[in-house]
Amino acid sequence: MGEVSDPPVTLRTLADRLGLHVSTVSRVLHAKPGETQRAASSATIRRVRKLADELGYRPNPHASSLRTKRSNLVAVLVPRLSDTVLAAICEGIEEAAGERGLSTIITSTKDVPALRRARAELALGQRVDGIIFGDAVVDGALLAEISARGTPFVLVNRRAAGYPAVTCDDYVGGRMVADHLLGLGHTDVAVVAGRPYASTGIDRAQGFLDAYADAGIELPTHRFTHCAFDERGGHEATARLLDQATRPPSAVFAVTDAAALGAVGALRDRGIRVGTDIAVAGFGDTAIAAELPVPLTTVRSPMHRIGRIGLELLGELLRGGQVASRRLRPELVIRESTTSARPRP
Incomplete structure (x- = not known):
């Protein structure tokens, strides 16, 4: 027995x-x-x-749920579970949730509208107390529907007008990169701008463009392109930029480190040496950025803090309080991918 x-x-x-x-x-x-x-x-x-x-x-969480009419569950929707930046946000969310006796359900939407809607509906069917969206798009149509149904939610990583969000100050980060490249003398630059529906790509690219405009430099259309935020997107976008001009730019700004890594691959395929023939900068300061053969200049975004604060704001909403959006200041991390490349006359 x-x-x-x-x-x-x-x-x-x-x-x-x-x-x-x-x-x-x-x-x-x-x-x-x-x-x-x-x-x-x-x-x-x-x-x-x-x-x-x-x-x-x-x-006993089940007994507690019956007493409070709460599930103590929070759904977290992100574009990709494999993204190290998003993983850091999720870690911050889970850490703060655990401290408050909450459990999280994390799911990927692949940035596909139909899948985003399906995942949100699934979360609501699980009777979650609230939702954290890490994949919001700027039109905010789905968010308006969720809001009308009365489920509290907070955005992290990306913003959408009118809804509480915790993000990096992406606009300031884009300006930081531009000011750095301008200080090195780079006037012929290109931007790998990410998706046009995501505030991260929009704000980072706009900050960069505005800093160049303030310096009296307008980027021509053939030096600007949208793409997916991953390595493949960055590779394809950079190849397009190179095909559209008679000579490569002296510097490239990609709005994510993953896209910057793809850009490095596309440049290598053309025999263009990063850090010598051309400067490349990214955004995110992922772990691989410092380990590349030519370490990557990038913008460090406080992703873990973004996740923690996002859960804290959601907790305040669940208590019936009011919250305001937060934008956390980024930090420029300068490495050899930009410091060794000299601008052309």
């Missing part, structure tokens, strides 16, 4: 051991941060917590 396991430790177990009413024990162990002192006296709080730790008490 197998061993008989010990019965689970319940609120009743603790109450009987301590000679307290079950409701008193429950108030102590389930009080929100800052409310514990109103649950019982300090001595009682210490006794309850000490015994709960000794006996290994764990709250």
Whole structure:
């Protein structure tokens, strides 16, 4: 015969051991941060917590859900689970969620509108308490529908007008790259701009273009192209840029590190040496950026913090509060991919 396991430790177990009413024990162990002192006296709080730790008490999430009418589930929608930048955001979300007794359901939408809608509907069918969108598009049509249905949500990574979002200040990041390249004397530059429906690509490219415009330099149309945010997109976009001109630019700005990596591959295919013949800059400061044969100049975005703050804002909405969007300041990380390449006269 197998061993008989010990019965689970319940609120009743603790109450009987301590000679307290079950409701008193429950108030102590389930009080929100800052409310514990109103649950019982300090001595009682210490006794309850000490015994709960000794006996290994764990709250029953199903019972809690029934009491509060909450599922304690948060859905997180991101374009790609394989993206290291998005993975850092998700880690921040999960870390902050765990601290608040929440669980997360993370799913990929591949940036496909029909799949985004299907994943959102699936989340709503799971009766999640709220949603964090990491794949919002600027038109905000789906978000308007979710808002009308009363489910709280927050955006991370990307913004859409009128909805609370936590993002890097992508516009400022784009200007940082432009100011750096202008300082090195690069006037013939190209932009691999990402998707036109995502605020990340829009804001980063616009910040870059505005800085050049302020310097009296307007980029010609053949030096600007949209593409997917990944390596393949960056490779194809850079190849197009090279095909559309008689000579390559002296510098390329790609709005993600992945697209920058693709750009490096396209340049290599043409025998153009990054860091010597041409400067290349990215955005994101992914782990591989510093490990490339020619380390990549890029913009560091506080992705982990973005995830944490996004969950914190959602928590405030779930408590019935009001929140405002946050834009976190980026940091330019300068490496050899731009410092060694000299602009052409």
